[in-house]
Amino acid sequence: MSDNNNQNGGGGESEFSHGMFQRERRDTMESQASSSSEFSDFSTENEDPLDSRRLDILASDEETDQDNAETTFPNVIQRSTTFERVLSDAIIHQAPIDELKVILEAGAKLIDPVARRPNPLHYTVWQRYPEAAHLLIQQGYDVNALDDFDCSALHLAARHGYTDMVELLIKHGATINYNTIETEDTFPVDAVDEPLRLAIKHGHCDVALILLENGANPNSRYFFGSEINLINPLKPEFLELLLLFGARVDEQDRNGLTPIMKACRLRKGMESLLLLLSYGGDVNIRADERHDHRTALHYAVLSGSLDIIMVLIDSGAQVRFEPDYNKPTPLHLAVRRGDIKVINLLLDVGAYVNSSTSLVGSVLHMACSEKVHNRLEVLELLLSRGANPNIVVQGLYGTPMLPPLGDYLAASDEHDLNVINLLLRHGTDVIMKSPQRSPLGLLNCVSALSQQPLVLEELLEGAQKFDLELIRNTCLLGTQERRLCLEVAGSPLSLRHLSRICLRHEPATARPDSVLKLKLPPIISKYLLYEIS
Structure with missing residues (x-):
């Protein structure tokens, strides 16, 4: 110079x-x-x-x-x-x-x-x-x-x-290693980025290999998880490199998510999933409470990848959960997405169609209360596979939740008469009482039908029990709804309606297909199935 x-x-x-x-x-x-961000695009x-x-x-x-x-x-x-x-x-x-x-x-x-x-x-x-x-x-x-x-x-x-x-x-x-290799702090707040972390983060596989060959720790821990938890699932070459040098395949990050869970969240995560499985990855580890103790199958259902779901099932993924699990199951999530193929697959391999949780109820509750784009098709599938329309689920505070029909009525102000008819055909009980007097009580939900008298008339046609005193005195009913309810409740139930109720409560004739197998005139079969009044 x-x-x-x-x-x-x-x-x-x-x-x-x-x-x-x-x-x-x-x-x-x-x-x-x-x-480590769940919504990171993993770009440099x-x-x-x-x-x-x-x-x-x-x-x-x-x-x-x-x-x-x-x-x-x-x-x-x-x-x-x-x-x-x-x-x-x-x-x-x-x-x-x-x-x-x-x-x-x-x-x-x-x-x-x-x-x-x-x-x-x-x-x-x-x-x-x-x-x-x-x-x-x-x-x-x-x-x-x-x-x-x-x-x-x-x-x-x-x-x-x-x-x-x-x-x-x-x-x-x-x-090469700046962080303590063995530490009691699972997620150390003072950990610094290792040279290996920087090489992987910026996509330098050859440098990462040199560092690992010279003793870099493949299990170095950071505030958000271990080295393998911070890998983009769409970069399987880095996952394989860490696994080759001893990275723990089932390491959980700060949210309890494993590399397999992160791979299953992405529709393009199949390559990483197969790699992790080849190193003995466990598909049934559960995330922490903040993530509803989900498994890899939950995340695969959310991704909508039928292929990934089938790989997990073939690898032993749990589809039926213990009674005290009390969290939404993969079947709940499939119903929420309205994914008919996934629902069918889960039911075929043993998922329990009446699984329930105190937070969202049964899968039928989920289909009735959430904005499922193909609700009628999903409901028809669940009911045909044995979902109980009269299931009683205890809520978070120990009181019964509304029945599925009640959830549907309470969820919005617009109701599809086809949904009401479908639930009635499959044996839904219509109890015009308050939920405090009957766990299947629907009377508190009638106010949602003020602009849909035809729907209310259809429900009253199938009603089985009434609380006449409450109908007269409750402030939840408008003038028109109260008048319609009193007209039906004030008269004895017809003999043919009582016969329908009795027949549909018998296990042998509870399902629509069993009614159709009876040697009855078509008009009677239609009446029993609420297709005519």
């Missing part, structure tokens, strides 16, 4: 390069939260442009440091800093090795071990100048010196995928 260059702007270039390097270093230590961020304001601050800080140096140790620190800056400038401009030797011989000192700033060795990595790095290490520069972002030269080399620099630094004793 010429003297003219140093006098006519070398200092400005140096400040520019130093500020740019500091900006580069800040990007290398991004938070681990970006790696582009480099930020140079922030001129930050450059001014850095330059100002250096001037302050030099002023302090002149005041305190003018003959030591200032001279060392000046020569170190000259050396850094030479490295940035990739000056020949001979010139770097001249600068070193002229007085550039080793970096102060207490200082935490980019030293010339960091600049050799940034410029990918292995010859200069080798020279500095020979001259005694600390290969493990950290900058003010706790980054070593190896961190920087791993982040950028510089295999030659990584190999050189490791050869000269660079530290």
Whole structure:
């Protein structure tokens, strides 16, 4: 580097390069939260442009440091800093090795071990100048010196995928593992990104391999989980690399999710799923309470991938859960999505059609209360497969939930008469009482039918029991609804209706298909199935 260059702007270039390097270093230590987010796109961020304001601050800080140096140790620190800056400038401009030797011989000192700033060795990595790095290490520069972002030269080399620099630094004793390998803290708050984490995060498989071959810990733990928990499921090559070097396949992250669960959440996660299964991954591990103790099958159902669901079932995934599970099952989720193929598949392999939870009720409750786009088709499937339309489920506070029909009436102000007819055909009891007096009571839901008198008339046609006193006195009924209810409740039930009720409550004739098998005139069969009045 010429003297003219140093006098006519070398200092400005140096400040520019130093500020740019500091900006580069800040990007290398991004938070681990970006790696573990459930809704992360797992993409590598582009480099930020140079922030001129930050450059001014850095330059100002250096001037302050030099002023302090002149005041305190003018003959030591200032001279060392000046020569170190000259050396850094030479490295940035990739000056020949001979010139770097001249600068070193002229007085550039080793970096102060207490200082935490980019030293010339960091600049050799940034410029990918292995010859200069080798020279500095020979001259005694600390290969493990950290900058003010706790980054070593190896961190920087791993982040950028510089295999030659990584190999050189490791050869000269660079530290590879910075976090405690065995720690009682499952999710340590003070863990720093390892060089391996940076190599994987930025897509450098060859660098990750070098680090692992030289002892990088494949199970290093961070605040959001282990190394394998932070891998994008759409990058199976990194999963396989970690597994080859001993990563634990069933490691759970901070939310209790395993790599298999994360792979099953994605429709394109089949390759990673098969890889994890080949290493013995457990498909029945459950997530934590915040995620409703879901299994991989839950997430596969949510993804809608029939192929992934079939692989999990073939691998022993649990489809029927214990009575005290009390969380939505995969069948609940399939019903919520209105996925007919998945519902059929789950029922075929043993899912319990009347499974229920105190939070959302039975699967029939789910179909009736949620906005299922193909509700009628889903209901018809569930009822034909044995779903109980009169199921009683205890709610969160120990009181019975509304019956499925009541849930349907309460869920909106618009009701499909076809849904009402379907539920009646399959034996739904219509009890015009309050829920406090009967767990199947629907009277409190009648107010939702104020704009749909035809629906109310259909329900009253199939009603079996009434609370006449409550109908007269309740404030939940409007004038028209009260009048219609009193007209029906005030008269004895017809003999044919009583016969229908009695016949439909017999197990042998409860289902519509069993009624059709009876040798009855068609008109009577239609009446029994609520197809005519």
